[in-house]
Amino acid sequence: MLVSEQATMEINSYQSQAGSLLKEYVLADPFIPYTSIIGGILACKMVYDLSQVISANYFKGYATLSRIQRIEWNNRALSTIHAIFITIISLNFVFWSDLYSDNQFDGLITLRSSLLSTFVLGVSVGYFLVDLGMIFWCYPALGGFEFVIHHLLSIVAVAYSMLTGEGQLYTYMVLISETTTPGINLRWYLDTIGMKRSKAYLINGVAMFFAWLVARIILFVYLFYHVYLHYDQIKQLHSFGLFLVSVVPLLLTVMNLMWFWKLFKGLKKILAKTH
Template sequence: MDALPVNPVMAYRYKAELLAKDYLLDVPYAAVLAGILMCKLAYDFMRFISSFHYKGYASLTKMQKVEWNNRGMSTVHAIFITVMSVYFVFFSGIFSDQLDGPITSRSSSLSSFALGVSIGYFITDVAMIYWFYPSLGGMEYVIHHILALMSTVYAMVSGEAHLYIYMGLITETTTPGINLRWFLDAAGMKNSKAYLVNGAAMVVTWLVARIIMFMYLFYHMFVHYDQIKQMDTFGYFLILVAPAIIFVMNLIWFSKILRGLKKTMTKRH
């Protein structure tokens, strides 16, 4: 029996549906695109709202405007991922010890989506840091972002270590305060009370989110080390090395924040 003729239109439609199913409608990859789009919208919105509602914006240099908008973008991401991280680490129940199976292998569509959005942000921010280097940050920022990007991509693709990635991403809690400090400085409010209060708040949030939280992360990894050993070799290495490097960087930055706050308070007195 002769084969039925193939309709070219139907064939292309079938291939398009497969492509959409495999890539465009796949939660993690769609989330990455959503993260990049979120960054673009947040950057443009920051530029738009600032040009109309902050008179000092027009007097900023071109590079200051880029950083101003970039920090608005990073603040939006920080708020989003902080909410998601706190939910998954403390409230979701997905990573409860009461459930069967290794904690390191647990994930959900929502947790993968949130990681994908963060990957979109890190890709965008790394690209901007590279393009304007070193105006938006030196090598320490590049190292921090690359480690965060590698770890988050691995977790999203493999479905492993979501809990530990979210514990690490809780550090984004400090980002709005850091950005606000830069905004106040750029606006000429370095001697204001708001600048001093912001500095004190930064010390507290940094201590909790980037020091104590990492200590809890290391303790949790120690308790569940038998499950971590079951991970893929690359994931096992990454989950041990990346948090350690970032923690050391957090300690160095924390010492700088303390010195800065002390300097500010000394000047005021």
């Protein structure tokens, strides 16, 4: 009985020390940007390794893939997990949280942030750094020049918002567009395993079209409208922050429209073959 009580006390002591360490160093305000980026990178490594193990054991066709296909398979699993994670968090911050609500009177909406919002942005920076590194490592197998530009813009914009706290609301609005990533990855998986002519491939294509329309076209229109309504606050940002809020979404919109046109032509071709 005494041994059991002693073990319990030791466990509680370790938990208390770990909690203090986490609070005073890992999650302390000055360290959050750096610990969150490192945490994001480590999480990416963990997901990538888990994808390798799970795919090798549960997908028969995985072993028949080429080396670069296996890398892309695991890379897409990683991007899917990040997309699901950041979409859920972004939707919560933009539409349901009080942090960026107009009904709150805690200063300018463009300068609001929290420990959680900053930490999540750091995790996302970690992911984009890992993914950009893999794009360079396997260039151009995992994406061409447009993907490099997209990731560089994302890293600069998200990192600036994380470090300064400026424009986090608009950063999260843009990150909602990651909701289209799982559909894109599923399309690649279906194509790779020989299901390009399946009904699942067609359904996924239609879902991708509407998801892209909502998350990368209509949502950006809403973003620009929100910027217009709050421009009196936005113009008080530093020059670089003003540039990121005004110009980066515009550049991403142009890229989104180009990709949307390709998606539309591809879906049109598939529907024509189906009929």
